[in-house]
């Protein structure tokens with residue numbers, strides 16, 4: 001072939017990355033002692049090992065120590081021993097260690113990249129240019145947070161010993177996302193990598209030794225679900241941070257219920273890639289290559305659902321097919337490779353099975369005409385068209401190089417299709433009209449939205465999802481909160497409610513003249529079951545009766561809360577005014593509420609007046625904060641701004657305490673309402689008449705119907721119904737320990753965000769029982785990336 005022929009053919013020659021250093025590192029290590037515990041290298045106490053092999057060939061790379069519960073115990077003991085000194089170290093001392101880790105990683109950057117590619121199968125271009133530099137950036141960025149801790153997070157301290165479990169798709173990057181914020185916050189860690197990809201974590205442990213990380217601050221244990229389970233259930237751990245599948249995330253949610261462990265879950269996704277007809281189609285195609293074929297589609301936020309506007313669908317699909325035909329599938333160590341092998345034979349079989357099932361359900365699956373390497377776990381990039389919204393390829397996370405395509409007619413339909421998933425991790429919006437893109441972005445139920453781009457990440461910008469994509473954020477300020485505990489003013493231990501049916505004697509006065517109904521959708525309604533609950537005065541007389549709410553009443557209340565658009569869509573200023581008005585109206589009836597408090601709880605007249613005054617003050621506070629607890633704008637090291645928007649969580653269930661029955665309820669409902677959530681409140685079981693009195697005030701305070709709903713009844717039972725309801729997005733429970741634990745365990749259906757007092761109340765009268773700590777729980781942070789430049 002002469003030069004001219006070569007020029008016309010434009011064939012790529014092989015461009016392999018050298019692997020000799022990585023091979024030398026592999027040959028020199030004793031992987032039978034691969035557990036990094038308390039600064040030492042240990043064999044697994046059970047003597048077991050597991051194998052890690054090379055996805056591009058299936059060849060064995062190493063036999064690695066497989067930790068069991070005894071090893072996890074040792075790792076937790078080491079982390080516990082190291083904790084006092086590390087958490088007491090100054091921010092500057094911790095910052096120096098984090099910075100040293102980042103710098104040491106930089107010095108071994110290429111070895112990290114080659115090892116990652118050998119172990120995981122991802123193209124070297126990705127590990128070299130994305131995974132490793134981003135991992136380093138996380139450590140250097142978080143060095144700053146270590147020093148900023150006192151100033152930026154007053155009243156917070158590190159949670160303690162943290163258990164961290166990560167997946168195999170970004171082994172080093174996920175490790176960095178976990179370890180960097182934990183160390184910055186003053187926590188010590190026990191981290192378990194995935195069993196397919198242990199190698200870079202072992203190299204990272206060597207880096208910790210060299211960077212002067214004190215012994216026991218970072219412990220890295222290798223193993224599978226057994227080791228993972230031992231971490232999750234270990235009583236010496238105060239927080240679990242998990243990244244992985246939604247299935248295992250749910251197991252962990254259940255296992256940690258009632259343990260008091262803080263929990264963050266970064267789970268799967270089925271992210272929409274929405275292309276409007278005014279998009280730059282060539283850019284969108286390049287975005288798609290990155291969105292779904294990056295890391296062979298084994299990406300939690302992969303843009304695996306292409307939603308394209310009808311008028312341009314044929315043109316876009318044609319361009320996508322042409323581009324797919326040019327994707328180079330081959331050795332991941334070749335610098336020209338676009339698509340490497342999947343991580344393992346089991347993963348390959350899973351992807352093949354899902355594609356076959358998608359086709360059986362009517363999708364047309366197209367692949368370019370390309371040869372696959374003779375060995376290794378390769379799968380051709382695949383485009384599925386004619387996919388119905390119910391098709392398995394539109395619903396299930398494939399975690400492979402498979403793109404499912406659907407069309408839409410208009411903006412509303414695009415949003416509806418995009419949100420038609422049980423996940424909520426990420427989305428991309430493509431349009432040359434920034435107004436349209438920014439109109440759509442807030443309406444997408446996803447934690448991250450990229451405008452005219454995809455897969456943009458940065459250590460300063462939070463990442464994480466809603467619904468079955470989990471809860472919590474990694475990165476930036478919001479990521480730091482995941483490793484910090486706020487000092488809330490603890491109240492008494494809450495005892496389970498006594499269930500005596502009709503305990504009270506008839507009063508002789510005129511108090512028993514009505515049964516207070518439930519308050520649903522702005523109306524007073526009778527409970528579905530037509531039962532009522534007697535309410536006693538402090539002296540054991542009958543104060544009145546309230547409706548005994550049931551499952552059906554909660555369902556109705558949740559429907560009313562979901563249907564109320566007027567409140568979440570109102571401006572923050574508008575919500576602020578309404579809450580001020582509510583405070584004003586409550587103030588007009590202060591004496592009556594104080595008398596009711598005294599009658600029911602036996603509080604002195606002075607104490608009752610104080611509780612009412614504080615309730616009014618708290619409403620005033622949240623009315624004022626409604627338009628002040630705002631998001632931020634980040635400027636990541638890219639030509640983009642990232643808008644960290646505060647969005648309401650959605651429908652929030654509140655199970656309010658018996659202590660301070662008026663103030664407790666208002667302290668919980670007001671911040672939720674201020675941030676635009678709609679609320680289903682179960683008031684104090686013992687003193688519900690304060691809540692039923694309150695809705696009379698609500699009725700003439702301009703709060704839209706359905707914004708707040710009140711269902712009286714048995715707290716434990718109603719908390720369970722709220723926990724199981726998949727249309728409830730958040731649940732705050734201040735009840736006895738068993739009710740709290742049950743609510744956490746039963747929240748797994750849609751993985752709603754649960755905040756429970758773990759059987760403890762708060763001192764509601766304290767100033768610390770109000771403010772940002774409450775508002776933060778009332779919002780989701782959505783990061784919207786908006787690139788700029790010509």
Ligand code: NAD
Pocket residue numbers: 165166167168169170192193194195223224225226227228229232243244245246248249251265266267268269299300301397399425464465469
């Ligand atoms: P996985 O859930 O099977 O495993 C993840 C980790 O959990 C591994 O370390 C595994 O050993 C461990 N594990 C498995 N069973 C366990 C148990 N019962 N108790 C404790 N630990 C257990 O997930 P995977 O296949 O390794 O990773 C792919 C998944 O990770 C995908 O669903 C992907 O979307 C998700 N992911 C999410 C994010 C995110 O930030 N949201 C990032 C990367 C990957």
